[in-house]
Amino acid sequence: MGNFQARHSDPEFLSACRKFSPDELKNLKSLFVSLASQSRSHGQFIIASVLQAYYGIHGALGARMFDLVTRLRKDQMLTYEDLIIAKGIYEKGCRDEIENFMYQLVDLTGDGVVDRSELEAVIISALETVLGPKDAIVGFDLPEDSVQAFINSVKFTQGSEGDCNPHVSFEDFKRWCTQIPSIKKFLAGLLTPLGSGNQGCQVPQLVHSENINPSLLIMRKEYAWHIAGALQHQEAHEWVLLYHSSFNGLSFNTFMGNSAVGRGPSILLVKDKDGYIYGGFASQPWERHSDFYGDMKSFLFTLSPRAAIYRPTGANSNMQWCATSFTSTNIPNGLGFGGQVNHFGLFLSGAFDQGQSFKCVTYDSPCLSKNANFYPETIECWGVVVEGNEQETASVMKGTVLNRFKEDHNMLKMMGMANASE
Known part of the structure; x- marks a missing residue:
């Protein structure tokens, strides 16, 4: 020694x-x-x-x-x-050492100030690494809106007098990393070789029927990377499309039938008529209840025009809502996350024709949509295949659900509606 x-x-x-x-x-x-x-x-x-x-x-x-x-x-x-x-x-x-190193990393010029252009460069670099250079060309396979959605969740501080370039403080950077856990995992894992378990580079495989044009899907690879950042490694392995309103129709019953196939966690996505995209991770299966249920693994998220993850705060246990065939106005029929009855963090009516989103303490989330009351344009649900249970879960999901998509597509063709969705 x-x-x-x-x-x-x-x-x-x-x-x-x-x-x-x-x-x-x-x-x-x-x-x-x-x-x-x-x-x-x-x-x-x-x-x-x-x-x-x-x-x-x-x-x-x-x-x-x-x-x-x-x-x-x-x-x-x-x-x-x-x-x-x-x-x-x-x-x-320690945590402070790692976060300070990460903050220095995004200060690409090394001048002690992190500005918007540097964050944009970091996001693009991350997506090039995660998705591959061919899928991360801004303006082509990667929409400019996707990059800006990550930037839109950053709080910028205006520069001093004479300096009009806003910057990101260390504290604001840490808050940004909390809302975008995928970028935090990516930056913290830069000295981990690709393919060796770096969760910051994990993009779930998206499985769906061959009848579906991927361009019709809400879920994109960069969205999947963002959502997966808030999940455990074994939950970000493979996701299977269980329900898509353009093929299955805006039907609560069909949603419940298809989602029941997964018998596990799922991801609900909504694109409304204002163009906002958001949703929630349901850690428990969608099942009929007369009250809130679920656990602290659930969370809400936004994808566009702002990307962010909203985790449970512990303020209450109102995680998931799934009610159907109730006649009482105190038990609204539909799907939901967080908040209180008739004042949900996110809610879709039983007819799937309207919804609401309010600021809620369950997830410390703002209104996810442009307005508190919104109208869905497309609704999707992806079943999460938990790694280690693939043989049991994936065979059921892929076989039953994908065949069901083919049946739905053929029915739309018979009704002369298929071309409207292609």
Whole structure:
């Protein structure tokens, strides 16, 4: 140990080493040797392109990451000591250390101020990594609105007099990460190789009938990434489309029949006639009840024009609502999340022809729609296939539900309505 300390007198490095077990340090040393070999540096250092390729992050964010892990020396040489210190912060650091490092990451220019253009660049870089470069071209496969939805949830602080460029404070950045857990997981996992369990890069596989044109779906890959950020790893593996109003009709009974096939968690999506997109994650199956039910795993979310996740606060237990065939006005028929009876965080009437969304303490959520009363244009429900239960759940969902979609499509054709949905 004395020789080790003599060779390495950097206290920051020695402190970082103590965070790892001997086996972990051995593995990190092997990683360094491998990447240094690819860098053709005679085992002395790692160059930026090799590090960025290994971790799958490029562009401005990749360059900024390399600057930070080399401790801003600008010598383009990442040493073994640099690697241990950076991994110590990312993998073994306290929450404040990790969040501070993340905030420095999004400060792409390193001027101590995070502005809108930097956040846009970070979001695009994240989507290029998560979706692949071909699916993250803004204006083509990736709508500009999708990028702006993530930015619209940020609180900007106006600059001082003479500085008209608004910026994001450290506290506001942390609040943004809370509402966009997918970006928090992505930034916190940048030093985790792609394909090795980095939840920040997890996009569920979206399974639906071959009769459905994907362009008709509300759910997009970037939306799925956003929602999956609030779920456990095993819940972000595969989602199967259970109900789509354009193919199944605006029918509560059909919704209940199709969603019952999943027998597990599901994701409800609504696109209203104002163009707003929002919904909720239902941790429990949709079943007939005369009162609220569910658990603290449920949450509400928005997708457009603003992306955000709203988790339960514990203020009450009014998580899910599912009532049908009741005659009392005190038990409104329909689906809902949060709030109180007739003052829900999100509610769809039993006829699926109208809904409401109010600010509610259950999820600390605002009105999700443009107005408290809204009119649905499209309603979707995706069944969550929980990893580990795939054999039982997926076979039922894929077989029964996808066949049902084919039957619905054929019925629409017979009625002369299919072309209206294509």
